[in-house]
Amino acid sequence: MTLAIVGLGAIGGSFAMSLMKNSSEHIIGIDIDERTIEYARKEQIIHEGTTRAEDVLGQADIIMLTLYPSQVAPYIEKYKSYFKKGVVFTDVTGIKTSIIKDVTPVLPDQSDFVFAHPMRGSEKKGISGASIDKFGGANALITPIPSNRTENIEKVEDLYQKAGFTTITRVTPEKHDEQIAYVSQLMHALSVSVVNSEQASDDTLLFAGNSFKELTRIADINVDLWSELFLHNKDALLETIQSFENELDEFKSALKESDEDKLKAFLSRARNQRREWF
């Protein structure tokens, strides 16, 4: 089978590298940057590559779109006359309900779109951020929609397995977005808010230990991508922030009242839950 990967950045490049090694797919790389294609060809990250998508898209049985959320539906519309009958699309975006809503109306007849989310972000952009073992031990989520053919879902899951993902879970798009709002988007919202606090100063690092460095790592954020991710998941994210604020309010009230028992109960609850998880 022929797999076309659209976008050879940190995510697309890592899929190409790991699948060149661990799968028998014929891999075509498509990127808007000629140097990226040259590099990928030279390093044998792909079997063939081009900046001219229209020349190769027709060969692909599976097309993995590693694009920003707002680019996915327009990309399919732009190249709709080129796709092979029965082609399977898949994406890698971090939000699901809104992209499904965008994409479904423009999907060519006799094609299928298996929406997926590889849970391994990167602060490094571009193909230089790609690596063959990037997905080792990582989680992936597949969000099937009623029109998906089971065999196509399995095809995409097979690619993820061969790319190194350890746990691949099927969930509804709605549950995906609620949970991602919590485990990922909330972390980013907290981190950027911490860094933007008026207390931030040139002196900050004199006082900082490991926890500050760790918690603010993700504040070095990809602004364009994350503003899309946040805005596309606005409702779920606002609800998640509210749930978090309820807890922070409980912490604050224990503190204000100097209620040691209440504070200890709150801390114990968190400690026990964290230990259960890890």
Add this chain to the structure above:
Amino acid sequence: MTLAIVGLGAIGGSFAMSLMKNSSEHIIGIDIDERTIEYARKEQIIHEGTTRAEDVLGQADIIMLTLYPSQVAPYIEKYKSYFKKGVVFTDVTGIKTSIIKDVTPVLPDQSDFVFAHPMRGSEKKGISGASIDKFGGANALITPIPSNRTENIEKVEDLYQKAGFTTITRVTPEKHDEQIAYVSQLMHALSVSVVNSEQASDDTLLFAGNSFKELTRIADINVDLWSELFLHNKDALLETIQSFENELDEFKSALKESDEDKLKAFLSRARNQRREWF
């Protein structure tokens, strides 16, 4: 000179190990746990050790109290008749104004207390959490008070240098507490509130990437110690939380209004500040 370290836990034990190697101090370990003393003697983490503080405190030129905030003043009161004239005390607690207020009235005549804060926490408790290179590359803060003799401050700074600390900074107790509320206590307050969110569930880890694991690491908290640290720094911490909440509110309002420009400006500000720091 003779240094007594009271409490051979992760912090006290690491001071003992590194100072046995890098200083010429005669090091006496004091702990309430006989097995800890035996272990420390056998492993040559100390020159001598005992659970009977009253037998050895009189020999010490410097006494490092690695105790919880609430234990420091009572400890000095309890053993006030045993201390050598001119003894220098130092502590390792993570809050300063309240401990200075507690300790100053009970300080023996002709003694000096140099308040200090080694900025390297530990999730591991006890001497098994100690290591000879624990403080390598870490920051330390010294909060001098008007009654401190310069040579005593320098003595403590010298110990910290020999223990491996890279940056040792003198600040006022007030600035210390404000900054620690921000860079350390706020991180812990956010982490425990995230973990306590009603969205937390057995499924959470299926959705979690690195950022969730990292940000919640410190939710595995030492409940007794941190409830003291939070309560002893209540005012500064509540102000810090307020500053953080102001930023989170700005983030939320950009999101609610779907104001992409405002959101991008907010994220860019954080990204730039984070890059300036690290």
